[in-house]
Amino acid sequence: MTIAAEIARLAAVESFCPTAAILAETGFPTLARARVFDSRRPSVDLLDPGEEYTPVLSLFTRRSQSPRRGAGQGSVARNGSTILEVVAELAVAAKDEDGAEFVDAMAGSDPKARIVLSALCAQVRYVLTQGPTGAIFRRIVMAIESIDEEGFAVPELGLRWQRTTMLFDCQIPDDEFSPAGGLPMPAATIAALLPENSYARATLDNMAAQFAASAPLPVIDTIAFEVKQAGVSGQAGTAAAVEPPFADIED
Numbered sequence: 001m002t003i004a005a006e007i008a009r010l011a012a013v014e015s016f017c018p019t020a021a022i023l024a025e026t027g028f029p030t031l032a033r034a035r036v037f038d039s040r041r042p043s044v045d046l047l048d049p050g051e052e053y054t055p056v057l058s059l060f061t062r063r064s065q066s067p068r069r070g071a072g073q074g075s076v077a078r079n080g081s082t083i084l085e086v087v088a089e090l091a092v093a094a095k096d097e098d099g100a101e102f103v104d105a106m107a108g109s110d111p112k113a114r115i116v117l118s119a120l121c122a123q124v125r126y127v128l129t130q131g132p133t134g135a136i137f138r139r140i141v142m143a144i145e146s147i148d149e150e151g152f153a154v155p156e157l158g159l160r161w162q163r164t165t166m167l168f169d170c171q172i173p174d175d176e177f178s179p180a181g182g183l184p185m186p187a188a189t190i191a192a193l194l195p196e197n198s199y200a201r202a203t204l205d206n207m208a209a210q211f212a213a214s215a216p217l218p219v220i221d222t223i224a225f226e227v228k229q230a231g232v233s234g235q236a237g238t239a240a241a242v243e244p245p246f247a248d249i250e251d
Helices: 003-016 019-024 111-129 132-140 187-193 199-208
Strands: 036-038 054-065 079-095 101-105 143-154 159-173 223-227 233-238
Touching: 003 036, 003 054, 003 079, 003 111, 003 132, 003 159, 003 187, 003 199, 054 111, 079 111, 101 159, 111 132, 111 143, 111 159, 132 187, 187 199
Parallel strands: 036 054
Antiparallel strands: 054 079, 079 101, 079 159, 143 159, 223 233
16 A cells, blocks of 8 residues: 555544544534544444444455556656545444444344435545545545445345445645655645644654655765777776866866
8 A cells, every 4th residue: 555545544534533523512513423433443432322223334455556647657656646545434333243243334124224324425525626625635635536436235135234435536645755764745735734633643753753755765876988089998897997088077
């Protein structure tokens, strides 16, 4: 996974669950409110016990790529892309064969619940593509090529769940590393724009500590050539070693 792909997902987390909304306990842009989970499923203790179901969002990075910009480019000049996976569901507490509770999507074909799930998915699309809280996401994502939605069902058995997986195919910059260490660009720029007390900022600060500064590359000696008449080359070597030495070339 590229760092830029991780940044895109973390920026989406901040977009769906703004730090300002958490502190104010109001102003969340989706029905999931603060129940937005990064790279993990929700746990039973985080569900609303007084409701029939709890709208939740879980975000994952399904894939990232870094192809060359063209056949004439070297190994460093690359474009980036990632598929952001957003799982929107109406979560309930279920029990396995041993009686242990776990979180699952609400089962059944409840038309009212389906409308709620559709509204949640529409809010997800709005936040990332147009909504004001999604501005930080759009700073890292240059374009969303496509948005696919996959339902969770086994039609052959007549089984359906209130869960939709949304796949956002995004164009993003590639990582640009620096010998000075720290996060590569554009991750460093996005990290500076995130609220200091946000989950995304804390995660990136921890990540930045993993990139130590590297020793500078050694300086290569200047090479000089003595060219004889008729274009036949003679001596070759460092500037001082060529006879007669080239006064205007230094090591």
